[in-house]
Structures are given as C-alpha cells and as structure tokens.
Amino acid sequence: MYGVTQWMEAAHGLSSVAAGLLLLPMGAVSALLSRPLARRNLIRGPLVVAAVTMLIGSAGIMLLNSHSPAIAIVLVSLVFGVASATTTVGNQTALYLEAPPDHIGTASGLFRTFGYLGTITSAVIGGIVFRTGVTDHGLHILGLVLVGAGLAVLLLTVLDRRLMGRTTPTT
Numbered sequence: 001m002y003g004v005t006q007w008m009e010a011a012h013g014l015s016s017v018a019a020g021l022l023l024l025p026m027g028a029v030s031a032l033l034s035r036p037l038a039r040r041n042l043i044r045g046p047l048v049v050a051a052v053t054m055l056i057g058s059a060g061i062m063l064l065n066s067h068s069p070a071i072a073i074v075l076v077s078l079v080f081g082v083a084s085a086t087t088t089v090g091n092q093t094a095l096y097l098e099a100p101p102d103h104i105g106t107a108s109g110l111f112r113t114f115g116y117l118g119t120i121t122s123a124v125i126g127g128i129v130f131r132t133g134v135t136d137h138g139l140h141i142l143g144l145v146l147v148g149a150g151l152a153v154l155l156l157t158v159l160d161r162r163l164m165g166r167t168t169p170t171t
Contacts, residue, residue, distance in 0.1 A: 001023060001026065001077065001080055002119075002122050002123060002126055003122070003125070003126040003129065003130065003138075003139065003142045004061060004064075004073075004076075004077075004139070004142075005019050005020075005023065006126060006130065006134055007064075007130075007134050007136075007138070007139045008022065008073065009134075010130075010133075010134035011066045011134050011135055011136060011139070012066050012068070012073075013066075022070055022073050022074055022077065023077050025074055025077060025078055025081065026077035026078060026080055026081035026084070027081065028081070029078050029081030029082060029085065030081040030082075030084040030085040030088075031085075032085075033081070033082060033085035033086070033089075034085045034088065034089055037085060037086065037089040037090075038089050038092075038093070041093055041097070042089075042090070042093065043090050043093050043094045043097070043163060044090075044157070044163040045090075046086040046087075046089050046090035046093075047086065047087070047090040047091070047094075047157045047163070048154070048157055048158065049082070049083075049086045050082075050083050050086035050087040050090060050153070050157075051150055051153040051154035051157050051158075052154065053079050053080070053082045053083040053086065054080075054083045054087075054146065054149070054150035054153060054154075055147060055150040055151065055154065056079050057076055057079035057080045057083055057146075058143050058144075058146035058147040058149075058150050059143070059147060060072075060075065060076035060079060060143075061076060061139060061140070061142065061143035061146065062139075062140050062143035062144065062147070064076065064136075064139060065136045065139075066136055091111065092111070095107050095108065095111055125142065125145055126142065129141045129142045129145070
C-alpha cells in the first residue's frame with residue numbers, strides 16, 4: 001500500500017491526512033481479524049486466504065484511476081486488510097509452532113528482518129514504477145507486479161507439502 005498512498009496524494013490529489021484516513025479501515029479490519037484467527041492456530045488456511053486476497057486487492061489496484069471514488073480506494077484497502085491479518089497470523093503461527101523453543105528469539109528476529117526487506121523492496125518497486133511521475137499507469141504496473149507476487153505466493157502455499165492435509169504442523 002506504500003505506492004497506493006503515494007498515488008492517492010500525487011495523482012488523485014488527496015492530502016496526506018485524507019490518504020491516511022482512507023487507509024484507516026484497512027488497519028481496523030486487520031486488527032479485528034487477527035485475534036480470532038490467532039486463537040485457532042491455523043497456518044495453511046490463513047496463508048491461502050492471504051494469497052487470494054492479495055490477488056484480489058492487486059487486481060483492484062489495477063482498476064483504480066485518478067477519478068476513482070474514495071469508496072473504491074477504501075474497498076481495495078479493506079481487501080488488503082484481510083491479506084495483512086491472514087499473512088501475519090499464518091506466518092507467526094508457523095514460526096511459533098515450527099521453531100524450537102530455544103530458537104524462538106532468533107526466528108522472530110529473522111521474521112521481522114524479512115518483513116523489513118519486503119518494505120524496502122516495496123519502496124524500490126514504487127521508485128521504479130513512479131520514476132518519471134506518479135500516474136495511473138504506474139499504479140497499474142505496480143498492480144501487475146503485485147499480481148505476479150500474489151500468484152507466486154499462492155502457488156508456493158498451495159504446493160507446500162508440509163502444509164497439505166493439516167491445519168497446523170506437528171512438532
């Protein structure tokens with residue numbers, strides 16, 4: 001959503017406050033879904049939902065343009081809120097169930113490190129697609145990149161034999 005925020009301000013003409021307010025429901029959905037998901041200790045289901053909602057949200061980004069109504073932006077962000085919650089809960093559950101107890105700290109640190117690398121990669125991709133200016137076309141290219149990433153994540157999740165046939169790994 002980093003590139004979408006930049007696009008909302010530059011191409012859609014929103015203030016930084018308005019852009020932030022349009023993304024607020026995304027955070028709320030993510031927070032509201034995280035707790036009930038975390039209680040169930042599921043891995044595969046949330047990760048599949050994360051990949052599917054990433055694909056849906058990415059397709060939604062490709063449909064937005066500088067004349068899109070605010071509700072369209074909010075709807076796309078809500079989909080990414082679901083993706084955020086299910087990704088975080090599924091990956092954290094996998095981490096805590098798979099990492100040996102004496103390596104939880106290291107595994108958690110690596111988990112956060114790779115999260116930061118994803119953020120850095122997002123900034124780089126945004127810089128590339130918006131290098132000549134923030135436009136609808138750049139946003140749509142960003143959406144295509146995200147669709148590709150979503151397909152890769154979906155395939156990796158669905159084809160992971162360790163996740164097949166069980167909701168949580170055995171220790």
